[in-house]
Amino acid sequence: xxxxxxxxxxxxxxxxxxxxxxxxxxxxxxxxxxxxxxxxxxxxxxxxxxxxxxxxxxxxxxxxxxxxxxxxxxxxxxxxxxxxxxxxxxxxxxxxxxxxxxxxxxxxxxxxxxxxxxxxxxxxxxxxxxxxxxxxxxxxxxxxxxxxxxxxxxxxxxxxxxxxxxxxxxxxxxxxxxxxxxxxxxxxxxxxxxxxxxxxxxxxxxxxxxxxxxxxxxxxxxxxxxxxxxxxxxxxxxxxxxxxxxxxxxxxxxxxxxxxxxxxxxxxxxxxxxxxxxxxxxxxxxxxxxxxxxxxxxxxxxxxxxxxxxxxxxxxxxxxxxxxxxxxxxxxxxxxxxxxxxxxxxxxxxxxxxxxxxxxxxxxxxxxxxxxxxxxxxxxxxxxxxxxxxxxxxxxxxxxxxxxxxxxxxxxxxxxxxxxxxxxxxxxxxxxxxxxxxxxxxxxxxxxxxxxxxxxxxxxxx
Amino acid sequence: xxxxxxxxxxxxxxxxxxxxxxxxxxxxxxxxxxxxxxxxxxxxxxxxxxxxxxxxxxxxxxxxxxxxxxxxxxxxxxxxxxxxxxxxxxxxxxxxxxxxxxxxxxxxxxxxxxxxxxxxxxxxxxxxxxxxxxxxxxxxxxxxxxxxxxxxxxxxxxxxxxxxxxxxxxxxxxxxxxxxxxxxxxxxxxxxxxxxxxxxxxxxxxxxxxxxxxxxxxxxxxxxxxxxxxxxxxxxxxxxxxxxxxxxxxxxxxxxxxxxxxxxxxxxxxxxxxxxxxxxxxxxxxxxxxxxxxxxxxxxxxxxxxxxxxxxxxxxxxxxxxxxxxxxxxxxxxxxxxxxxxxxxxxxxxxxxxxx
Ligand code: SF4
Ligand code: SF4
Numbered sequence: 001x002x003x004x005x006x007x008x009x010x011x012x013x014x015x016x017x018x019x020x021x022x023x024x025x026x027x028x029x030x031x032x033x034x035x036x037x038x039x040x041x042x043x044x045x046x047x048x049x050x051x052x053x054x055x056x057x058x059x060x061x062x063x064x065x066x067x068x069x070x071x072x073x074x075x076x077x078x079x080x081x082x083x084x085x086x087x088x089x090x091x092x093x094x095x096x097x098x099x100x101x102x103x104x105x106x107x108x109x110x111x112x113x114x115x116x117x118x119x120x121x122x123x124x125x126x127x128x129x130x131x132x133x134x135x136x137x138x139x140x141x142x143x144x145x146x147x148x149x150x151x152x153x154x155x156x157x158x159x160x161x162x163x164x165x166x167x168x169x170x171x172x173x174x175x176x177x178x179x180x181x182x183x184x185x186x187x188x189x190x191x192x193x194x195x196x197x198x199x200x201x202x203x204x205x206x207x208x209x210x211x212x213x214x215x216x217x218x219x220x221x222x223x224x225x226x227x228x229x230x231x232x233x234x235x236x237x238x239x240x241x242x243x244x245x246x247x248x249x250x251x252x253x254x255x256x257x258x259x260x261x262x263x264x265x266x267x268x269x270x271x272x273x274x275x276x277x278x279x280x281x282x283x284x285x286x287x288x289x290x291x292x293x294x295x296x297x298x299x300x301x302x303x304x305x306x307x308x309x310x311x312x313x314x315x316x317x318x319x320x321x322x323x324x325x326x327x328x329x330x331x332x333x334x335x336x337x338x339x340x341x342x343x344x345x346x347x348x349x350x351x352x353x354x355x356x357x358x359x360x361x362x363x364x365x366x367x368x369x370x371x372x373x374x375x376x377x378x379x380x381x382x383x384x385x386x387x388x389x390x391x392x393x394x395x396x397x398x399x400x401x402x403x404x405x406x407x408x409x410x411x412x413x414x415x416x417x418x419x420x421x422x423x424x425x426x427x428x429x430x431x432x433x434x435x436x437x438x439x440x441x442x443x444x445x446x447x448x449x450x451x452x453x454x455x456x457x458x459x460x461x462x
Numbered sequence: 463x464x465x466x467x468x469x470x471x472x473x474x475x476x477x478x479x480x481x482x483x484x485x486x487x488x489x490x491x492x493x494x495x496x497x498x499x500x501x502x503x504x505x506x507x508x509x510x511x512x513x514x515x516x517x518x519x520x521x522x523x524x525x526x527x528x529x530x531x532x533x534x535x536x537x538x539x540x541x542x543x544x545x546x547x548x549x550x551x552x553x554x555x556x557x558x559x560x561x562x563x564x565x566x567x568x569x570x571x572x573x574x575x576x577x578x579x580x581x582x583x584x585x586x587x588x589x590x591x592x593x594x595x596x597x598x599x600x601x602x603x604x605x606x607x608x609x610x611x612x613x614x615x616x617x618x619x620x621x622x623x624x625x626x627x628x629x630x631x632x633x634x635x636x637x638x639x640x641x642x643x644x645x646x647x648x649x650x651x652x653x654x655x656x657x658x659x660x661x662x663x664x665x666x667x668x669x670x671x672x673x674x675x676x677x678x679x680x681x682x683x684x685x686x687x688x689x690x691x692x693x694x695x696x697x698x699x700x701x702x703x704x705x706x707x708x709x710x711x712x713x714x715x716x717x718x719x720x721x722x723x724x725x726x727x728x729x730x731x732x733x734x735x736x737x738x739x740x741x742x743x744x745x746x747x748x749x750x751x752x753x754x755x756x757x758x759x760x761x762x763x764x765x766x767x768x769x770x771x772x773x774x775x776x777x778x779x780x781x782x783x784x785x786x787x788x789x790x791x792x793x794x795x796x797x798x799x800x801x802x803x804x805x806x807x808x809x810x811x812x813x814x815x816x817x818x
Binding site: 009400427 | 611
């Protein structure tokens, strides 16, 4: 399938290439929830001393994916609702090292070795980076992939950028790919790279060209073309329950290398901290549980702000109850909350507002980063059938039509018009002049359909 | 700006729950939102949004109508200004009434309807007829369907058809001789209605008005429809910024031209003349392209334009009517949902093949 639709939102506060180190905090607040995981089974007791890489909790609903202690410290279980707190930290203590594989044979397919590798990836915290390319859900570590899809193109403004993660770590990235190769008998590995021509991009291409098993896929730099679903469909990879396509990001491949080549846990994170409300947007080297306040504190230009976990298109709001960086975070985007009301905004030429439509004077300017806040920028209206959502949708479905069916509670037609193909990129909601939360409606509709299907199955079984 | 904000703030308690004027809250809200966009924040991701909203969308149409509006004042006099005001007042009153009763917000759709309506009427029509027609159009054409976004027919055209049926004499006898010279009639307050024939009526009798007059607009006709130049100026802008669908405009004009060519035995000059005369251009750029009443699907828009173009050519050439655009577009409006259903069904069939 051809890549279609898509649009780049030029949000101000793009993180620089630099990766900043943060001083170790006094305490870590490890959230027991992230987007996909709920670490409900706690493996430690209050007051227990743990070392770096020790398992603190796991998610029994998702193949026991663990939450690891990023540093040595003392566990506090009841200090903060929804978190495990780690105090008396000793970042200098280093992590325990397991048996690992530094041989050059690392890429050879061998079911026996792969058994050991799978266990290592799970126990040392790399497995959380693996997802089913088509559904985004966690994978069974004992499964066999239909193919492996690695995306280094992260275009949601602003999450940690692939090129930043790769800088200076190309060897590790290549080794990670070699390890991944050992899971495959004959299935391909695809590595999606941005099609831009920079020195660094050619360096990466050059490096990977030496690996015959890697299929490089050039992707235009347009959101959401780097998304695993967009890529999987583009490459014609079919979804499958038995042999799902494994999807990884740059960070995931680096985690694989760390675990398998050095035998140490993948506890380090490089996340982006940016957005229009941040004065010095950059990347930060940190760990899970790092207090959110430390990450953004001192850099917020204006208050009140909304902190988004991930990018503005799909990320969730970091509520006041969440104190630390969650296990799956790729970045924090900070936006000023909308409180002021623009005067006669609808009739201004719009020199400073960037729009998907061509109705703003800024149309004649080259793309520029815009300092937008969380305003809806208009009032909710019935759909006026402008057709913009159809143009922008990368999934090739008709959001306005699906919206009409959902509005009419016509579930059957909602299914027929393929709401299931929506991969929740958020562009339709972003550009809709009637300010309809299409993406959210589709997420809810999919849930409802899923629930009905399950109910139906149950009936059939009885 | 401060002043307006203060005034609004002072008036607000009157309209709030328990205030004396609470019943008129939608009116207040509309006025309030007219000056200051609401500060409403996004509730779910995406956390920021595009600056385009329905108000601006409609404003863009109004900007595109400015040349035709100015042309109407130039050719037919300052009397057009009270006509616009009356049309807005009547359409606005109905919209506000319904918003109040339904407890919904006042919708921006009438901003366009209120301006388009007088532009498709004979310029010397009595003001009360303008008011009645606009109110009827907005009421029957829009509100009864549930308001802007849910209406089946173009409200302005519904109003025009109503006036044509209810007051056929006035509708065919309220033309104005166009002004000429530097200021045209733009200095004249009152104008004389004349009952002479429009270019299209004359053409039925075999008498063709000069093409240059049609192009610049110094002919008898509906207030905003005479100047091809002004319509093209605004229309190209509207299509260029993507608010009007080029598919509709191109397929309407294209099919009209092709069929006319056949009907006129390949006489290019006559076809060109017909494209400029009457409401074809205005209809193709401003009426048929109304997103709400045209199909949603791209393929649907092509067929929709063709239906209108063909119908216009047929009505003009093969019936007793001199003009066919109004009926053709209303016919297209009827077809729009059918076309959508067909093409949505086709794309559903195509999508069914796709695994995920
Ligand atoms: S973008 Fe919004 S208003 Fe436009 S067609 Fe889609 S749902 Fe309707
Ligand atoms: S329908 Fe889904 S995939 Fe398409 S634009 Fe909307 S959120 Fe993105």
